Amino acid sequence: MSTTSVARPVGDSPPVDGAGPAATPRAGEDPSSPHGIPAHDTGAGLTVVPRRNPWTWVGVVAVLILVAMFVNGLATNPGWDWPTFAQYFATETIIRALGTTIQLTVLGTIAGFALGVVLAAMRLSHNAFLRTVAWAYIWAFRSIPLIVQLLFWFNIAYLYQTISFGLPFGPSFGSVQTNDLFGALGAAVLGLALHQAAYAAEIIRGGILSVDEGQREAAAALGIPRHRQFFRIVLPQAMRSILPNAANEVISLFKGTSIVSVLAIPELFYQVQVIYGRNSRVVPLLLVATVWYIILTTLLTIGQYYVERHFAKGSARALPPTPVQKVRARWAGLALRARRETAEVAR
Amino acid sequence: MITVTAARKHYGSFLALDDVDIDIPSGSLTALLGPSGSGKSTLLRAIAGLEGLDGGTVTIDGRDVTAEPPQRRGIGFVFQHYAAFKHMTVRDNVAFGLTIRKRPKAEIAKKVDDLLEIVGLDGFQHRYPAQLSGGQRQRMALARALAVDPQVLLLDEPFGALDAKVRTDLRQWLRRLHDEVHVTTVLVTHDQEEALDVADRIAVLNHGRIEQVGDPVTLYERPANDFVMGFLGSVATLGGQLVRPHDIVLDRDRTTALALDAKVADSPGVITATVERVVPLGFEVRIDLRADSGERFAAQITRRDAAELGLHEGETIHARATSRSTVVDHDPALAI
Numbered sequence: 216m217s218t219t220s221v222a223r224p225v226g227d228s229p230p231v232d233g234a235g236p237a238a239t240p241r242a243g244e245d246p247s248s249p250h251g252i253p254a255h256d257t258g259a260g261l262t263v264v265p266r267r268n269p270w271t272w273v274g275v276v277a278v279l280i281l282v283a284m285f286v287n288g289l290a291t292n293p294g295w296d297w298p299t300f301a302q303y304f305a306t307e308t309i310i311r312a313l314g315t316t317i318q319l320t321v322l323g324t325i326a327g328f329a330l331g332v333v334l335a336a337m338r339l340s341h342n343a344f345l346r347t348v349a350w351a352y353i354w355a356f357r358s359i360p361l362i363v364q365l366l367f368w369f370n371i372a373y374l375y376q377t378i379s380f381g382l383p384f385g386p387s388f389g390s391v392q393t394n395d396l397f398g399a400l401g402a403a404v405l406g407l408a409l410h411q412a413a414y415a416a417e418i419i420r421g422g423i424l425s426v427d428e429g430q431r432e433a434a435a436a437l438g439i440p441r442h443r444q445f446f447r448i449v450l451p452q453a454m455r456s457i458l459p460n461a462a463n464e465v466i467s468l469f470k471g472t473s474i475v476s477v478l479a480i481p482e483l484f485y486q487v488q489v490i491y492g493r494n495s496r497v498v499p500l501l502l503v504a505t506v507w508y509i510i511l512t513t514l515l516t517i518g519q520y521y522v523e524r525h526f527a528k529g530s531a532r533a534l535p536p537t538p539v540q541k542v543r544a545r546w547a548g549l550a551l552r553a554r555r556e557t558a559e560v561a562r
Numbered sequence: 563m564i565t566v567t568a569a570r571k572h573y574g575s576f577l578a579l580d581d582v583d584i585d586i587p588s589g590s591l592t593a594l595l596g597p598s599g600s601g602k603s604t605l606l607r608a609i610a611g612l613e614g615l616d617g618g619t620v621t622i623d624g625r626d627v628t629a630e631p632p633q634r635r636g637i638g639f640v641f642q643h644y645a646a647f648k649h650m651t652v653r654d655n656v657a658f659g660l661t662i663r664k665r666p667k668a669e670i671a672k673k674v675d676d677l678l679e680i681v682g683l684d685g686f687q688h689r690y691p692a693q694l695s696g697g698q699r700q701r702m703a704l705a706r707a708l709a710v711d712p713q714v715l716l717l718d719e720p721f722g723a724l725d726a727k728v729r730t731d732l733r734q735w736l737r738r739l740h741d742e743v744h745v746t747t748v749l750v751t752h753d754q755e756e757a758l759d760v761a762d763r764i765a766v767l768n769h770g771r772i773e774q775v776g777d778p779v780t781l782y783e784r785p786a787n788d789f790v791m792g793f794l795g796s797v798a799t800l801g802g803q804l805v806r807p808h809d810i811v812l813d814r815d816r817t818t819a820l821a822l823d824a825k826v827a828d829s830p831g832v833i834t835a836t837v838e839r840v841v842p843l844g845f846e847v848r849i850d851l852r853a854d855s856g857e858r859f860a861a862q863i864t865r866r867d868a869a870e871l872g873l874h875e876g877e878t879i880h881a882r883a884t885s886r887s888t889v890v891d892h893d894p895a896l897a898i
Contacts, residue, residue: 427645429641429643429645430645430647432612432632432639432641432645433639433641433645433647433703434647434658435611435612435631435632435633436610436612436632436633436637436638436639436707436716437633437638437658437659437662437706437707437710438632438633438634438636438659438662438663438710439633439658439659439662440633441631441633443662447658447662448647451649452647452648452649526649528649528690529648529649529650529651529690529691529692530648530649530692
């Protein structure tokens, strides 16, 4: 929108020279408030209104036409097959598959970030060996594509038939068959978590580095032990820069669970494939998955907003309003204006 | 009592502390004064344990703390840039050292309320540091440091980031606070006026060494050398010697100036100079002068004396140091 303004006369006075056609009041139009934008009285008998740019409107109309065509297509194109979509959207199979997807996301996130914290601490350690190990881990797991890694874990029983518990190079207290310990789901969670940990570690490390060294020193001077300095002072402040990136990671992990379908785990995407493999209604079933992914990502985004707001405490003089508060303020403002206008009319 | 013995610290090839010895008596307010890079902050941080030493020892109240981390030294530390815990309210900031020590809730509440009253922040308990002014943040930082009943309070240029007016107010407030709480306090500053204003002892540092330690009057009137003299107040070079500008007398008549001069054995003698500028500074008037030798210096005389003399620019005048003036031989090696 243009910020420049042109002045034009109020009421019946003739148009000002050079104001152009856009500034000329049309008959029957209230000149003080075109398009509902409040006009300001300059005090010189002129009213300031925002300048209009015809190309903005051309653009708006063009986009509106495209959106309308798409929506029309969604409604009228029989290819979308909405009845099939409605039929499968909330079936038990799909809901159960959705549960598996959520389970994979939650477990992958928790295990991934837990390991990520450890790796980040190692990366920031004074000990060169720990630093190198963490660096190598991150290097390795960021280099291997997730799908390749998942297949490796799925086939781990081929490399190690049994896993025994005991002392390293010493006696064993017992062993289990690798395939019993690592079902497909176990392999999937392990793969997702190990993959996630590498990324989480870098995000957490960045967040910790963003906290001023003076904060830790101030805590040390107050007589606070080292681990408490980290958990009470450094981490809460690091969260501010960790969270947006972490939320990104969780969302991409949530969608990344669809890759797990290669291990024949009955998660959302796999189940959808199974169903359209049977009835050949590919598009409506992909749409079922799509809509669920969108719904859950939206929920995650809303959650992210409030968690970030919580950790923003103290970093700004005032917290940004929540959408609910914004709507309420807007509503209160509109109501106030309406009341003022009726009062003026009455007068 | 804090005792630092033979403290030595390198940063690469830069020697920040060069065998520093200093005793800081219990209950005193000592200022570490020096230009930037003189090692004053390093010394303070070494006392706090925030900086390790390459050599030497630090003892606090007879306990050798050289190998102890800061959290076990019983100190309170205030940073130039406040280091407020941004994610906590004022109340939680001040209480933090106590909550972590798991003191009873009632005791913490009382202590925090008392401290916030002392630092003039009652009513601000629930604000976040971002909602405070610089001066308020620094007072909060002081309350936070005092909450844990430190044996020593260490302040690293605490008023450095504040504007001139707030700085003056806060340092007088700090002086009064110290008279109330009596905790052994060490203050780092590069501002001689601040040191003279608040401290009862001043240690002047330069190039990682302590040049002189003493009370403000001794340091001002009997500086150990050129550097100390130059750092505490302004100086004029008169005939190869350093003199305070307000210790210079001006006389139109050379004979009376000479006659007075005979009484003083080590004064620089009478210098004949030309008046270059007369600058009224309020109570005093500064006279910028150029000696016949070409050397420029400034004298500071009272308004009344200036009126009596009625000096004009371009006029010739005789100058010499008063009989009780502070004079130090000029040593170019120590020059600032």
